[in-house]
Amino acid sequence: MRQDRKPRLFGLFGYPLSHTLSPAMQEAGFGFYGWKDHYLAFELDPAHFTQAMKGLPGFLLDGFNVTVPYKERVIAFLGCLTPKARLIGAVNTVYRRGGQWIGTNTDIDGFLRSLEQDGDFRPRAKDALLLGAGGAARAVACGLASRGVRTLTLTDMIPEKARALASHFKRHFPKTRFAAVPCCESELRAALRGVHLVVNATTVGLRPGDPALIDPAWIPRAAPGRRMFFYDLIYHPSKTAFLKTAAAKGHRTSNGLGMLLYQGTAAFEHWTGQKAPVAVMRAALLKALKEREAPRAVKR
Numbered sequence: 360m361r362q363d364r365k366p367r368l369f370g371l372f373g374y375p376l377s378h379t380l381s382p383a384m385q386e387a388g389f390g391f392y393g394w395k396d397h398y399l400a401f402e403l404d405p406a407h408f409t410q411a412m413k414g415l416p417g418f419l420l421d422g423f424n425v426t427v428p429y430k431e432r433v434i435a436f437l438g439c440l441t442p443k444a445r446l447i448g449a450v451n452t453v454y455r456r457g458g459q460w461i462g463t464n465t466d467i468d469g470f471l472r473s474l475e476q477d478g479d480f481r482p483r484a485k486d487a488l489l490l491g492a493g494g495a496a497r498a499v500a501c502g503l504a505s506r507g508v509r510t511l512t513l514t515d516m517i518p519e520k521a522r523a524l525a526s527h528f529k530r531h532f533p534k535t536r537f538a539a540v541p542c543c544e545s546e547l548r549a550a551l552r553g554v555h556l557v558v559n560a561t562t563v564g565l566r567p568g569d570p571a572l573i574d575p576a577w578i579p580r581a582a583p584g585r586r587m588f589f590y591d592l593i594y595h596p597s598k599t600a601f602l603k604t605a606a607a608k609g610h611r612t613s614n615g616l617g618m619l620l621y622q623g624t625a626a627f628e629h630w631t632g633q634k635a636p637v638a639v640m641r642a643a644l645l646k647a648l649k650e651r652e653a654p655r656a657v658k659r
Contacts (some may be wrong), residue, residue, distance in 0.1 A: 361417055364394060366396055368398075368399070368420050369396065369420060369423060370423045370424070371425075371426060372424070372425050373401075373426035373428075373585055374428065374429075378403040379426070382400055382596070383561075384643050392633065403431075403642060405428075412433060412436035415460055421630065422453060422626070422642075424453075425452075425496070427495070430450055430466075431493070435461060437450065437461065439464070441462070444463045446531060447464045447466075447497045449464060451496060451498070452465045452629055465622040465625035466499075466525075466618070467502040469618040469619065469625065470502050471506065471620075474590065474600045475506075476495040478588065478617075481558065482508040483508070484509050485555040486555055486556075487510070487512070487554055488511075488514070488557045490514055490557070490561055490573075492514075492521045492560075493515075493549070493561070496560035501520065504528055504535045505532070509536065511528075513535070513537070513539050518542075525537040551573070551577055558591075559593065559599075559658070560592050564591065572601045573605075575604045575608075581609030588613070589602060589605035589612045590615075593614060595648060597648060599614070616648065
């Protein structure tokens with residue numbers, strides 16, 4: 360399928376970005392339609408990100424994504440937010456309409472579709488533990504509450520962030536019981552004993568040498584009919600220590616590749632107005648991840 364049109368430019372802002380597979384996915388989608396569009400990764404430190412966002416009115420980009428650590432910070436530079444992004448309090452996708460930059464959140468769509476469709480997990484009347492309280496965690500918390508999760512326990516290295524997030528969503532989802540607990544052994548051990556789902560929405564595990572997110576001794580071994588589901592938003596590496604530990608204890612696991620795919624296909628549709636070729640974009644992601652994780656030959 361081909362459609363001749365003026366080439367457009369899209370991008371991703373974050374720090375760091377060495378792990379990202381988004382360019383491969385988005386360019387595969389453009390190629391499916393025969394477009395000569397491009398998607399670039401812009402790794403900017405906080406000072407340069409702020410400088411870039413101040414230049415939004417004259418941007419050459421036709422749309423962009425935002426990832427760690429700028430999903431909340433970008434809001435101050437946008438002309439408008441969708442109701443979804445306003446509720447979540449974080450933006451990962453930005454598009455133009457009538458000369459105005461609009462921020463939305465496709466992370467919530469990506470997470471829920473990956474969890475329910477690929478992971479075959481339904482949050483309704485279940486109990487969940489969410490690790491982290493940043494921009495990605497906000498989308499996860501909102502998604503779980505919107506699907507009727509019974510209890511949602513949040514924790515973060517900065518306890519005030521977890522408490523603020525729990526308080527924010529408690530006002531919007533009164534049927535879900537929210538709690539914030541400190542990152543200490545007694546609290547996390549207790550939380551892990553009573554939940555069906557554990558989600559890592561931190562960046563711990565992204566870099567080699569990262570400390571253990573949860574002490575393996577704190578995770579109970581799966582019992583007959585009592586397997587927990589451990590979901591890590593990190594997709595590279597595909598098997599973090601967090602997931603390996605959970606799998607070794609007999610629990611179900613998933614990395615964040617599905618969330619990356621589905622948030623990306625939703626962003627594609629916002630930017631282009633065309634249906635995203637999901638199978639093509641998935642294949643591109645899997646190929647890019649395989650190449651990224653393949654052992655490199657040692658030069659002698």
